[in-house]
Amino acid sequence: MASHVNPVYEYRRPADLDAPAVRHPVIVVGAGPVGLVAAIDLAQRGVPVVVLDEDCTVSVGSRAICYAKRTLEILDRLGCGERVAQKGVQWHVGRVYFRDAQAYQFDLLPEAGHRRPAFVNLQQYHFEEALVDRARETGVDLRWCHEVVGVLPRDDAVDVEIRTPDGTYRLEAQWLIAADGARSTVRRLMGLDTEGKVFRDRFLIADIRMRSDFPAERRFWFDPPFHPGQSVLLHRQADDVWRVDFQLGWDADPELEKQPERIAPRLRAMLGADVRYELEWASVYTFQCRRMQRFRHGRVIFAGDAAHLVSPFGARGANSGMQDADNLVWKLALVLEGKAPERLLDTYDAERVAAADENIRHSTRSTDFITPKSAVSRIFRDAVLDLAREHAFARRLVNSGRLSTPALLRDSPLNTADEPAAFAGGPGPGHAAIDAPVVGEGGSWLLDHLCRGFTLITFDAIPASAVETLARARIPCATLAVDASVPAPGASVRDAQHHLAHRYAARPGTCYLFRPDQHVCARWRAFDLRAVERAIARATCND
Amino acid sequence: MSRLITEPNLAEPDDFYEQLIGMHRGLDDAASARCNAKLILLLANHIGDMDVLAQALAAAREGIDGAPAA
Numbered sequence: 001m002a003s004h005v006n007p008v009y010e011y012r013r014p015a016d017l018d019a020p021a022v023r024h025p026v027i028v029v030g031a032g033p034v035g036l037v038a039a040i041d042l043a044q045r046g047v048p049v050v051v052l053d054e055d056c057t058v059s060v061g062s063r064a065i066c067y068a069k070r071t072l073e074i075l076d077r078l079g080c081g082e083r084v085a086q087k088g089v090q091w092h093v094g095r096v097y098f099r100d101a102q103a104y105q106f107d108l109l110p111e112a113g114h115r116r117p118a119f120v121n122l123q124q125y126h127f128e129e130a131l132v133d134r135a136r137e138t139g140v141d142l143r144w145c146h147e148v149v150g151v152l153p154r155d156d157a158v159d160v161e162i163r164t165p166d167g168t169y170r171l172e173a174q175w176l177i178a179a180d181g182a183r184s185t186v187r188r189l190m191g192l193d194t195e196g197k198v199f200r201d202r203f204l205i206a207d208i209r210m211r212s213d214f215p216a217e218r219r220f221w222f223d224p225p226f227h228p229g230q231s232v233l234l235h236r237q238a239d240d241v242w243r244v245d246f247q248l249g250w251d252a253d254p255e256l257e258k259q260p261e262r263i264a265p266r267l268r269a270m271l272g273a274d275v276r277y278e279l280e281w282a283s284v285y286t287f288q289c290r291r292m293q294r295f296r297h298g299r300v301i302f303a304g305d306a307a308h309l310v311s312p313f314g315a316r317g318a319n320s321g322m323q324d325a326d327n328l329v330w331k332l333a334l335v336l337e338g339k340a341p342e343r344l345l346d347t348y349d350a351e352r353v354a355a356a357d358e359n360i361r362h363s364t365r366s367t368d369f370i371t372p373k374s375a376v377s378r379i380f381r382d383a384v385l386d387l388a389r390e391h392a393f394a395r396r397l398v399n400s401g402r403l404s405t406p407a408l409l410r411d412s413p414l415n416t417a418d419e420p421a422a423f424a425g426g427p428g429p430g431h432a433a434i435d436a437p438v439v440g441e442g443g444s445w446l447l448d449h450l451c452r453g454f455t456l457i458t459f460d461a462i463p464a465s466a467v468e469t470l471a472r473a474r475i476p477c478a479t480l481a482v483d484a485s486v487p488a489p490g491a492s493v494r495d496a497q498h499h500l501a502h503r504y505a506a507r508p509g510t511c512y513l514f515r516p517d518q519h520v521c522a523r524w525r526a527f528d529l530r531a532v533e534r535a536i537a538r539a540t541c542n543d
Numbered sequence: 544m545s546r547l548i549t550e551p552n553l554a555e556p557d558d559f560y561e562q563l564i565g566m567h568r569g570l571d572d573a574a575s576a577r578c579n580a581k582l583i584l585l586l587a588n589h590i591g592d593m594d595v596l597a598q599a600l601a602a603a604r605e606g607i608d609g610a611p612a613a
Contacts, residue, residue: 376576383580393588 002280003209003239004125006057009132011145014162016169024050025336027160027173029148029186031055033064033124034304034321035179036131036140040078041329043138045452047336050171051140052162054147054185058132061281062123062207065237066315069109070406070432071322072116073518077451080134081116084127088120089236094218096400098385100225104395108403113437113499115445119315119403121216121237123207127318151176151189151300158299175332176300179321184306190297196290196360199311200250201371204284206263209241210277220400222370222385226269231370231400233313241280244270245312247370254284287311289360289367295324296349303328308356310363313370313401320359323407324352330453330516334540339475344541347414355407362402369399406432409519416513416522416535423523426505426512433518436500438482440493446500449480449491450518454536457482459501459510462527464489469529475536477513482506515539547598 016022026042028035031053042049067088075081092109095102108118135142149168150161157172178186187193219234221227230247237243246266248257256262260279268275291308295301304321328348334340372378387394408430409415415429427434435447442449449455454477456470461484470477471490481488483495485508495501504512513522513535522535537543553559566582567575587596 376580379576379580380584383577383584386577387581387584391585391588394584397584 002278003241004123004280006060006125007129007132009056009142009144011056011165012143013166014143014146014164014169016171017164017167021159021170021172023157023172023174024048025173026050026175026177026332027052027158027171028177028179029053029160030178030180030184030304030306031128031132031135031142031144032059032179032181032304033127033131033318034325035177036128036135037074037078037322038177038179038303038325038329039140039142040080040131040135040138041325042333043135043140044078045329045333047333049140050173051135051142052146052148052160053142053144056144058128059124061283062125062237062241062243064124064127064315064318065121065235065243066319066403067120067122067127068315068319068404069114069116069118070404071319072120073432073435073447074322074326075130076116076447077518078134079137080130083130084122085116085120087126087130087238088122089216089238090117090120091216091218091236092118093215094220094400094403096385096388096398097219097221097224098382098388099223101389103222103385103388103398106395113497114435115437115447116435119218121235121243123237123239123241124318126238148180148185148189151186153190153298153300174299174336177328177332178300178302178306179304179325180306182305182309184302186300187292187302187306190300192292192297194290194292194307194309196288196309198286198288199367199371200286201367202248202250202252202254202257202284202286203312204246204248204252204257204263204266205282206244206246206267206279207237207241207281208244208267208277209239209280210271210275211240212242212271214242222381222400224270227266232270233400242277248284252284257284258282287367289364291353291356291360294349295352295356296345301328301332301345301348303352307352308359310359311367313366314359314362314403315401316359316363316404319404320355320407323355324348326517327352334475340540340542347412347541351407351409351412351414354409354411358407359404366399366401370401408432412521414515414521414539414541416531416538418523419525422525423505426503426523427520429520429522431520433514433520434503436495436503437497438493438500439496440491442491442493446493447518449478449493450514453478453516454539455480455514456532457504457512457514458527459504459506460484460508461486461488461492462511466527466529470532473533473536475540475542477532477536513539544594545592547595547602549602 095105152159158176221232233245235243303324384397410430467490481492521539
């Protein structure tokens with residue numbers, strides 16, 4: 001008996017079949033994690049959104065399972081972080097083994113004072129179900145069994161042709177978000193391609209259900225006795241499901257290796273001859289590191305796997321897709337409101353292409369370590385693993401996947417640079433917010449207070465007139481005073497545990513300006529209303 | 544930028560060379576290759592300076608035939 005039965009979402013005959021094409025502000029193609037996150041975020045920002053999906057259920061098989069802290073923080077902003085965090089298996093420790101012994105272990109979140117763990121492991125179908133439920137709550141128009149069969153970009157809109165079980169119809173989208181995965185239909189229909197490389201290696205994923213008292217840790221073996229010459233990765237998921245990922249080499253036969261009777265001896269060698277398990281799902285994959293040259297093509301914007309692909313080592317696929325959506329939606333909402341020029345969307349392209357390149361670089365390096373391509377590369381790899389047991393420096397060289405962290409938008413044109421020598425620490429312009437516990441109304445974590453538009457955090461109070469001016473601006477900016485020495489005119493919190501001041505290298509007077517996607521875009525040592533207004537103008541291409 | 548030292552810098556060059564060769568005593572080619580790799584990694588970490596390491600990598604590759612280094 002499988003641990004999970006996929007829901008079937010009801011297809012409804014669209015009224016549009018019998019009507020002229022209706023224009024929508026935004027149509028999202030693909031109800032996977034990225035499309036759903038984009039849709040929920042749009043809906044929460046008051047933008048009506050239609051989601052088209054050719055299927056009528058969630059992911060078949062567990063697929064993406066490692067969701068990073070930043071992804072949970074994005075989901076918290078969208079109102080479904082708690083469900084995913086609770087259902088998922090939380091972890092922060094990883095162990096790396098070489099041959100028959102542990103080489104070293106690492107801790108991705110060694111400090112206290114964070115709401116979310118470094119990672120949760122959760123089957124993609126559970127993740128998507130949580131998002132579908134939240135999308136419904138927020139009023140997203142979800143259309144299942146709606147397959148896009150035509151895309152025609154025009155100057156002022158995109159014509160979309162959609163096939164349903166009842167026939168074909170057309171819609172117009174002011175903006176089309178293509179989040180339809182690695183084999184993107186929209187990309188194909190527009191004659192666009194991705195560039196990069198395929199890696200000559202094959203991996204077997206086996207999801208098994210078993211009772212085990214292995215702890216919830218990421219375990220990675222290089223050249224273990226039970227699978228000599230190759231690597232193995234083990235992750236715990238929800239519902240007593242475990243992901244085992246066996247490297248097979250390029251010559252393996254994918255059809256053959258998927259057979260349960262081929263998988264059984266591998267699992268018995270690893271887990272013991274008497275191991276009892278049920279095989280839930282198996283797949284043999286190769287992977288690629290590639291991306292589209294540009295993610296924005298006029299009114300069509302690509303996000304997630306449709307735009308870029310990486311190897312799974314490092315969990316940089318789905319997690320980077322979440323960041324794509326997070327980056328895009330506030331910009332699109334401002335453009336739709338007429339509060340920012342369309343070129344703000346080009347900064348989605350600039351920022352997320354840079355992030356994709358960083359992910360591809362990390363992923364390629366991990367792959368070169370896991371699958372050495374020459375004899376000498378293998379010798380160095382094994383030497384690093386040998387040294388790692390004894391010598392701390394070598395542990396930093398071991399690369400079993402550099403696990404996803406929030407993109408650092410260091411070179412973004414939306415940033416306002418620090419005054420020279422103003423800060424020696426803390427998150428500079430382009431960094432994602434670092435969470436910390438706070439005491440006060442509106443939430444007990446910093447990120448609870450950074451959940452809609454621009455937000456200025458001030459360490460100490462600022463004048464009531466400034467709070468008012470910022471709140472009433474064309475692009476409003478909320479304010480939050482931390483540890484105000486006098487009663488603060490607006491929202492305020494206390495940094496009771498001093499994590500906040502420490503993490504932000506703050507002293508009285510310090511201000512941080514956050515974008516709606518919780519990235520720092522400017523910071524100062526003293527409050528200056530004009531400087532804040534200029535930074536917001538810059539961060540929205542209104543300068 | 545720090546510069547790779549290529550002028551004499553070893554006080555007792557013959558002692559060093561003897562010990563370098565001595566490290567490999569009794570090893571077959573495969574074991575020697577492993578030993579060399581560990582040595583390079585240990586020394587690289589000791590040097591630490593990426594500029595110096597890059598110059599050393601380039602200097603080592605100089606005059607060796609083959610495709611250009613990536």
